[in-house]
Amino acid sequence: MSVAISGGGPAGLMLGLLLARKGVEVTVLEKHEDFLRDFRGDTIHPATMELLDQLGLHDRFHKIPYGKFQNVGFGKDLQVGSLTELGLRYPFVAIAPQWDFLNLIAEEAQRYPSFTLNMRSQVVDLLPEGGVRYRDPDGEHELRADLTVACDGRDSLLRAKAGLPVRTIGAPFDVAWFRLPRRDPDVEEFYYRVAPYKWIVGFDRRTYIQLAYVFDKNRREKLIADGIEAFRDGVARAVPELTDRVALLRSFEEDVSFLDVQVNRAIRWYGKGLLLIGDAAHAMSPMGGVGVNYAVQDAVAAANILSDALKSGGPVPEHLLRAVQKRRELPVAVMQRLQLLMQRRLVEPALRGEVANVPRMATLMRRVGPARRALMRLLAVGLRKESIR
Numbered sequence: 001m002s003v004a005i006s007g008g009g010p011a012g013l014m015l016g017l018l019l020a021r022k023g024v025e026v027t028v029l030e031k032h033e034d035f036l037r038d039f040r041g042d043t044i045h046p047a048t049m050e051l052l053d054q055l056g057l058h059d060r061f062h063k064i065p066y067g068k069f070q071n072v073g074f075g076k077d078l079q080v081g082s083l084t085e086l087g088l089r090y091p092f093v094a095i096a097p098q099w100d101f102l103n104l105i106a107e108e109a110q111r112y113p114s115f116t117l118n119m120r121s122q123v124v125d126l127l128p129e130g131g132v133r134y135r136d137p138d139g140e141h142e143l144r145a146d147l148t149v150a151c152d153g154r155d156s157l158l159r160a161k162a163g164l165p166v167r168t169i170g171a172p173f174d175v176a177w178f179r180l181p182r183r184d185p186d187v188e189e190f191y192y193r194v195a196p197y198k199w200i201v202g203f204d205r206r207t208y209i210q211l212a213y214v215f216d217k218n219r220r221e222k223l224i225a226d227g228i229e230a231f232r233d234g235v236a237r238a239v240p241e242l243t244d245r246v247a248l249l250r251s252f253e254e255d256v257s258f259l260d261v262q263v264n265r266a267i268r269w270y271g272k273g274l275l276l277i278g279d280a281a282h283a284m285s286p287m288g289g290v291g292v293n294y295a296v297q298d299a300v301a302a303a304n305i306l307s308d309a310l311k312s313g314g315p316v317p318e319h320l321l322r323a324v325q326k327r328r329e330l331p332v333a334v335m336q337r338l339q340l341l342m343q344r345r346l347v348e349p350a351l352r353g354e355v356a357n358v359p360r361m362a363t364l365m366r367r368v369g370p371a372r373r374a375l376m377r378l379l380a381v382g383l384r385k386e387s388i389r
Contacts, residue, residue, distance in 0.1 A: 001310045004145035006123040011278030011295035012151030013105040018303035020115035024310045031122035035099035043289035044094040047381045054388045066096035067204045072376050081372045126161045130273045150276045154262045154283035162271040171261040176213040178256045180245045195238040196353045216351040270321035282332045285339035288379045300386035301327045331383040
């Protein structure tokens with residue numbers, strides 16, 4: 001049997017690799033010419049690193065230069081606890097450029113003759129008989145497949161073409177992405193600042209700092225109308241350490257990208273010959289940085305459940321597609337509920353011009369050991385950890 005995967009992100013490439021290891025013919029179609037995107041999530045959680053171990057990719061992953069953090073909290077001065085309390089094989093979250101992670105998975109997958117990765121190939125439609133129509137620099141083509149997997153993100157074209165409805169859960173904010181140079185090439189820089197009308201997170205990407213300026217969805221036009229000077233001043237007031245560098249932001253058009261944040265979940269993750277996983281099935285909030293981990297876990301669950309049927313031939317039974325959703329929907333729903341709670345307690349007050357009572361929350365979590373460890377485990381591993389079979 002053959003599988004067509006739309007989207008070469010964490011879910012699509014990981015599923016492609018896992019199916020190719022089983023001898024399934026699989027083609028991944030990625031619309032971009034490379035994996036370089038500033039707005040991709042960079043957090044690789046302990047559960048994902050354990051899966052890389054199972055794939056024999058331990059040494060190659062750990063050659064990628066990455067930052068890491070062990071503490072869970074609200075900035076360096078308001079720590080709740082440490083992942084070292086959990087007894088994990090990897091008691092930290094790695095901050096690794098996602099393009100390096102994706103290149104690693106793609107290179108490993110290409111060792112298998114049944115795996116094909118087509119870059120600059122944009123899926124434009126579903127084929128009624130199974131598979132997709134896609135466009136590349138040479139024109140339009142049809143790719144017939146026994147199973148099509150939509151890994152094409154939160155605005156999934158294939159989900160829309162299949163008429164699969166989405167339940168909007170809510171995200172009251174959007175993100176302005178921008179980068180600034182590191183002050184000292186030998187010193188890593190991470191920032192987490194909550195201030196009136198904004199919430200700023202910065203993380204180190206080796207040669208520069210990637211920053212996320214979180215703001216109320218209704219304030220984008222005002223943010224732009226106020227001008228880049230006001231934006232620079234707001235960043236400098238919230239993160240004084242960046243005052244000497246904000247002048248490098250010349251204009252919104254040149255130096256700032258806006259990301260429309262969504263939190264949603266498809267009501268049904270499958271159709272005839274079609275499965276949704278990753279953001280196509282459930283767009284996660286940036287809270288906790290769990291998106292990559294949940295996409296990868298989806299891919300592992302899908303490969304475990306579907307690979308035998310795919311190898312045996314014939315249409316994939318609907319009950320197996322349903323089983324993938326059943327396996328993954330509860331962990332996703334629990335995490336989304338936690339993310340909404342974090343948004344309401346931390347982000348929304350700041351976006352209204354207030355400052356949340358973060359010190360009191362952090363103190364309470366520090367004192368309640370079981371609750372603290374449960375929260376950290378949920379963020380680091382998830383409700384249900386997948387293992388490659």
